[in-house]
Amino acid sequence: MLGYLVLAIIVFSLAAFYVGRSAGNRFVAVEGAATHSLPGYHGAFVAIWVGVPALVLVLLWLLFQETVIDGLLLAGLPAGAIDGLSAAQTRLLLSEIKNVAGGRMFGTPSEMVLEAAQTYLRWQGIAGWAMIVVAVAIMLIGGFLAYTRLAPRFRARHGVERFVTAFMIFCSAAAILTTLGIIVSLVYESLQFFAMVPAHEFFFGLNWEPQIPIRDDQVAGAGAFGAVPVFLGTLLIATIAMIIAIPVGIFSAIYLVEYADKNVRNFIKPILEILAGVPTVVYGFFAVLTVAPAIRQAGNLLGLSTSPNSALAAGLVMGIMVIPFISSLSDDALRAVPRSLRDGSLAMGATRGETITKVLVPAALPGIMGGVLLAFSRAIGETMIVVMAAGLIATMTINPLDSVTTVTVQIVTLLIGDTAFDSPKTLAAFALGLVLFVVTLCLNVVALTIVRKYREQYD
Amino acid sequence: MANPAPTPAMESFQTVRTADANANPARLKADGVNVFYGEKQALFDVSIDIPEKSVSAFIGPSGCGKSTFLRCINRMNDSIEGCRVTGDITLDGENLYDARLDVVELRARIGMVFQKPNPFPKSIFENVAYGPKIHGLARDKTDLEEIVVSSLKKAGLFEEVKDRLHAPGTGLSGGQQQRLCIARAIAVGPEVILMDEPCSALDPIATAIIEELIDELRENYTIVIVTHSMQQAARVSQKTAFFHLGKLIEEGPTEGIFTNPREKRTQDYITGRIG
Numbered sequence: 106m107l108g109y110l111v112l113a114i115i116v117f118s119l120a121a122f123y124v125g126r127s128a129g130n131r132f133v134a135v136e137g138a139a140t141h142s143l144p145g146y147h148g149a150f151v152a153i154w155v156g157v158p159a160l161v162l163v164l165l166w167l168l169f170q171e172t173v174i175d176g177l178l179l180a181g182l183p184a185g186a187i188d189g190l191s192a193a194q195t196r197l198l199l200s201e202i203k204n205v206a207g208g209r210m211f212g213t214p215s216e217m218v219l220e221a222a223q224t225y226l227r228w229q230g231i232a233g234w235a236m237i238v239v240a241v242a243i244m245l246i247g248g249f250l251a252y253t254r255l256a257p258r259f260r261a262r263h264g265v266e267r268f269v270t271a272f273m274i275f276c277s278a279a280a281i282l283t284t285l286g287i288i289v290s291l292v293y294e295s296l297q298f299f300a301m302v303p304a305h306e307f308f309f310g311l312n313w314e315p316q317i318p319i320r321d322d323q324v325a326g327a328g329a330f331g332a333v334p335v336f337l338g339t340l341l342i343a344t345i346a347m348i349i350a351i352p353v354g355i356f357s358a359i360y361l362v363e364y365a366d367k368n369v370r371n372f373i374k375p376i377l378e379i380l381a382g383v384p385t386v387v388y389g390f391f392a393v394l395t396v397a398p399a400i401r402q403a404g405n406l407l408g409l410s411t412s413p414n415s416a417l418a419a420g421l422v423m424g425i426m427v428i429p430f431i432s433s434l435s436d437d438a439l440r441a442v443p444r445s446l447r448d449g450s451l452a453m454g455a456t457r458g459e460t461i462t463k464v465l466v467p468a469a470l471p472g473i474m475g476g477v478l479l480a481f482s483r484a485i486g487e488t489m490i491v492v493m494a495a496g497l498i499a500t501m502t503i504n505p506l507d508s509v510t511t512v513t514v515q516i517v518t519l520l521i522g523d524t525a526f527d528s529p530k531t532l533a534a535f536a537l538g539l540v541l542f543v544v545t546l547c548l549n550v551v552a553l554t555i556v557r558k559y560r561e562q563y564d
Numbered sequence: 565m566a567n568p569a570p571t572p573a574m575e576s577f578q579t580v581r582t583a584d585a586n587a588n589p590a591r592l593k594a595d596g597v598n599v600f601y602g603e604k605q606a607l608f609d610v611s612i613d614i615p616e617k618s619v620s621a622f623i624g625p626s627g628c629g630k631s632t633f634l635r636c637i638n639r640m641n642d643s644i645e646g647c648r649v650t651g652d653i654t655l656d657g658e659n660l661y662d663a664r665l666d667v668v669e670l671r672a673r674i675g676m677v678f679q680k681p682n683p684f685p686k687s688i689f690e691n692v693a694y695g696p697k698i699h700g701l702a703r704d705k706t707d708l709e710e711i712v713v714s715s716l717k718k719a720g721l722f723e724e725v726k727d728r729l730h731a732p733g734t735g736l737s738g739g740q741q742q743r744l745c746i747a748r749a750i751a752v753g754p755e756v757i758l759m760d761e762p763c764s765a766l767d768p769i770a771t772a773i774i775e776e777l778i779d780e781l782r783e784n785y786t787i788v789i790v791t792h793s794m795q796q797a798a799r800v801s802q803k804t805a806f807f808h809l810g811k812l813i814e815e816g817p818t819e820g821i822f823t824n825p826r827e828k829r830t831q832d833y834i835t836g837r838i839g
Contacts, residue, residue, distance in 0.1 A: 366645075445682035449745070452640060453695045453752060454672035463694065468685050 110163060110237055117244050118156035124248075125151030125255065132257040142261040150261040153268050154251035159240045166236045174228045175199055181224055186217060291542060294526075294535035301529040302330045307536060309333065313499035313510075315519060317530050330533055332540070334499035338416065338509030342491060343484040345420025345505055346427060350480055353424075354431025355473060361432075362439040363461055374436075381429035389493030392422035397494060404506055412496070412508040419494040420505065423484055430480040431473075434556075438472025439465055471555045478552035482545040488513040512537050579611065580827045582816030587803065588615040592637070592756060592786060597651035599632050599641065606632050609651070610812045612805055614756075619778060619787045621801035621818065623794055625838060628807040630790045634758050637788065638674040639667050655756070672699055675749030679761040681741035683733035683748075688725050691733040691744055692716060695752035711751055719747035720777050739770025743777065750785075757781065759789040763796065775800050794834060798822050806830045808838075 128151075129144025142150075178199065179187060187195055198218075205214050206222040206229075214222075255261070299307070310331015317328035357377065361370050397418035404411030442465050450460040466473070496508030497518060519534040526532070590613035599607035607629045614620050622630035632641070639660060641647045653660045660670060672695070683691050692712040695701070702708035712729075716722035721743040725736070733744050742762055749757055759778070763771040778787060778800050791797050797804050798818060805815035806829075814827040825831040832838045 443682070445678055445680055446684060448640065448643075449678065449682040449684065449748075450694070451643065452638060452671055452676035452678075453698070453748065454668050454670075455694075455698050456668055459698050463698070464684050 106233055106237075107163075107167075110240060111160075114156055114159050114163070114240065114244065117159075117248070118152040121155040121248050121251075122148040122152035124252065125149070125261075128252070128255045129261070132255075136257040140257045141259060146261040146265050147255055147259075150264045151248060151251045151255070153265065154247040155244045157268070158247050159244045162240055162243055163236065166232075166239075170232050170236075174225065174232060177228060178202065178221055178225055182221060183217060288542070291535055291539045294532055295539045297527075298529055298532035298536045301532065306330060307332050307533075311501055313515070315515070315530050315533050317528070328529070330529060332512075332537065334501040335510060335512050335515050335537065336540075337501060337503070338495070338499065339485050339511040339513075341416050341503055341505065341509055342420045342423060342495060342511055343481060345417060346424035346484045347477070347481055349421060349424025350427045350431050350484075351477055354428045354476070354480070355435050357428070358432045358435035358439060358473075359461055359466070361436055363457065363465070377429050377432055380425065381433075383426070385426065385487065385489035386493070388422050388426050389490045392418050392490055392494035396422055400506075409506055411506045414494060414496040414508040415506050416495065416509045417505040419491050422494065423487055423490050426487070426490065427480040427484050430483060431476045434476025434479065435469070435473045438469035438476070441472065442468045471558060475552045475556035478548050478555070482548035482552070485511075486513065486541060486545050488517065492517050512541050516541075577608070577811060579812045580814040580816075580830075582814075582820050582826065584615075584803065584817040584820075587817070588617050590614055591616045591656050592788075593652075593654050594633075594637075595652040595654075597633065597636060597649065597653060599629070599636060600648045600650075601644070602646040606810055607636075608811045610807075612812060612815055614786060614788060615803060616755075616786045617782055617784070618802040619782050619789060619800050620803040620805065621797035622788070622790045622805050622807060623792075623797045623833070624807035624813075625833065626792075629810040630805075630807045631760055633807070634760055634788060634790050637756070637758055638671050638676055640676065642667065672752045673754055674756040674758060675752065675754035676758045677742070677745050677749055677760065677762050680765050681738055681745055683736070683741050683744050685732065685734055687730045688716075688733045688736070688744060689729040692747050692751050695748060699752055701752065715747040715751040716744075718750050718781070719743045720773065720780075721747055737770070739766050739773060742766060742770070742774060746774075746777065746781075750781075754785065756786045756788065759787065761790055761792060764792060771796075794822070806833060808833070 126144045126148030129140070129142070129147030132140045132147070133144060179195070187198070190198065201214065202218055202221045202225055204210070205218055206225045307330050310329060311333050312329035312331045313334050314329045357373075361374060365373065397413060397415060400415055400418050400421075401411045401413060404415075446464055446468060447460060450464045451457075455463065491511045491514050495514055496510050497514065498508065499510045499515070500507055502509060516534045516537050519531060519537075524531045592614040593612075594614075595611045597607060597610045598605060610629075610633055622634065624630050635641045636649055637653060637660070641649060649661060655670075655673070658665070684694065686694070689712055692715050693702075693708055696708060696711050702711055713722060716725065721740060724740060725731075725744075733741065736744060742765075746757075746762075762778075763774050766774065775796065778789065781787060782802075789797075789801065801818045803815065804818040804821040806813045806821065806825075806827075808829050814821065814825060814830045821830065822834060825834060829838065
């Protein structure tokens with residue numbers, strides 16, 4: 106039914122477009138170039154007024170229909186039926202009514218429920234038809250109003266433009282609202298966590314053993330929620346990654362910009378960009394199956410004790426993963442340095458190397474820094490590689506050959522399997538997520554500010 | 565020079581030359597210079613002597629090859645892909661296109677000032693100190709400071725910036741930036757200074773200051789200036805060379821070129837009929 110309605114809206118809009126356009130054609134035929142807008146704009150204007158309000162109405166209707174019907178149902182129940190019921194029990198009653206209405210019966214429902222189910226079906230039918238009637242009415246009214254406004258000097262062009270602007274604002278608002286929603290939900294759950302575990306324990310505690318029992322019959326540890334080892338592990342792996350990625354990324358960018366001839370560049374640049382397109386899960390098993398055993402063997406040869414899931418393996422592979430971030434942003438930054446500076450330095454008798462280290466890199470440094478910070482925030486937020494290649498136990502260590510765990514790994518493990526949203530075990534994931542979010546957000550803001558500031562310098 | 569040269573288009577064409585009895589001896593000489601960008605030839609058989617410690621101006625309409633020729637003198641065309649130079653340019657009899665010649669040293673002897681002021685995004689002091697530092701011209705810090713101050717003085721900029729030597733060079737006005745670039749070029753102690761339309765991005769007052777400066781600098785340096793402005797060539801130079809469509813049409817003492825050009829195209833350009 107809904108599908109037909111949407112189809113009808115589309116058909117009506119198309120029809121409105123043709124009607125509007127033929128009106129426009131008439132204006133052009135009569136008035137010629139004195140007509141303000143092209144016939145197509147007249148058509149689009151009417152089509153927008155037919156289609157958009159109806160679509161918005163249908164969306165809102167679907168959003169609120171259920172709530173309204175629920176309210177009516179509860180109000181229609183015999184007096185006293187929901188007295189003394191908790192909110193959860195009321196919801197249970199409502200879903201029982203809906204199940205009965207849908208023909209899924211468990212046991213014998215009471216008389217009251219059967220009756221309510223009938224009412225529910227009736228309400229739903231009414232609501233469905235009402236929606237169609239209202240939608241069609243709105244389309245007709247909108248189309249009529251828009252059509253009567255059409256005239257040779259009517260500014261349909263600006264009308265359409267205003268609609269497009271509004272649509273663009275809506276699209277960008279959607280992204281912002283989603284971000285806000287994420288923040289609100291993270292903060293809300295985190296606050297619940299901090300109500301159970303004191304903040305100072307979380308931020309300064311040195312023990313992380315979150316696997317506490319969430320049901321009475323489970324056997325598990327007593328629990329400790331000191332997140333320091335987890336953050337330390339994240340930092341360790343990200344640092345290893347940056348030690349790999351910063352020099353490789355910057356030097357490959359310098360090579361591509363300053364030394365590589367066109368053919369080499371056209372060959373290497375796409376390959377570097379392929380690195381950015383490799384799914385992280387592929388990097389993950391590369392780390393587990395190839396890099397980790399190699400490191401372990403090398404460690405054994407040197408007589409070092411190496412854990413099978415070493416921070417080094419995860420960090421190395423993660424470093425390779427973020428190389429494209431650094432190299433491509435550094436590449437842009439170096440390329441943006443005006444040719445005149447390069448020439449100026451060369452004309453002073455500087456060699457290419459001196460020109461790069463003394464003039465180009467300092468001039469491009471803000472852009473390069475931006476790339477490094479973005480790569481770093483990517484590294485600490487990266488999940489798949491560390492889930493596969495790093496460990497689960499939070500060890501307080503900075504030895505890269507040891508196994509460490511990271512914030513993202515802990516979030517994943519805390520939310521897998523048995524979860525209960527009133528247990529600190531599950532809620533800890535949100536606290537970790539919030540901290541991670543804040544850190545990467547800050548890094549991104551700093552990085553973008555730096556990059557923007559530097560853009561202003563040359564443009 | 566290593567590349568096999570395509571035969572240059574040798575039409576029956578002869579540069580008109582007027583000798584100047586008062587001119588200084590020439591240490592910088594070009595003989596039969598051709599420049600190719602890929603398949604396209606940009607300069608045809610250019611030969612000219614540049615007298616030392618005087619100002620030589622290259623004039624001509626846009627795209628006539630005057631800047632290309634200027635950039636041959638300190639081999640700045642090397643960095644342009646597909647650019648080939650044939651013929652000889654010599655400084656004190658030494659061929660600048662000899663394979664054994666060190667381009668880096670050459671550019672320390674032949675400095676360059678560009679069309680658009682291009683100070684490095686560093687402090688005023690660091691801009692001038694850049695050359696002496698990379699060439700190891702200063703023994704210590706006081707030595708370096710001396711070089712910087714004297715270069716700024718020679719470029720007539722010191723009085724204006726002495727209180728803010730460590731402020732960024734990019735914060736100066738256009739004319740000051742260009743004088744900073746001249747100071748930067750002077751700081752390595754070159755013999756020749758090439759100027760590629762040094763005033764085309766400047767206002768008339770800044771231009772007048774730079775022109776005055778060029779006139780002072782010719783006491784110690786051989787200066788070659790490319791300019792769009794014939795008045796500027798007439799004001800600052802002792803020798804003028806007129807380029808047209810990649811050929812050196814006429815060269816001689818500036819006064820002669822402007823008052824009594826011997827070639828019709830030169831006259832047309834000077835009177836504004838071409839260009």
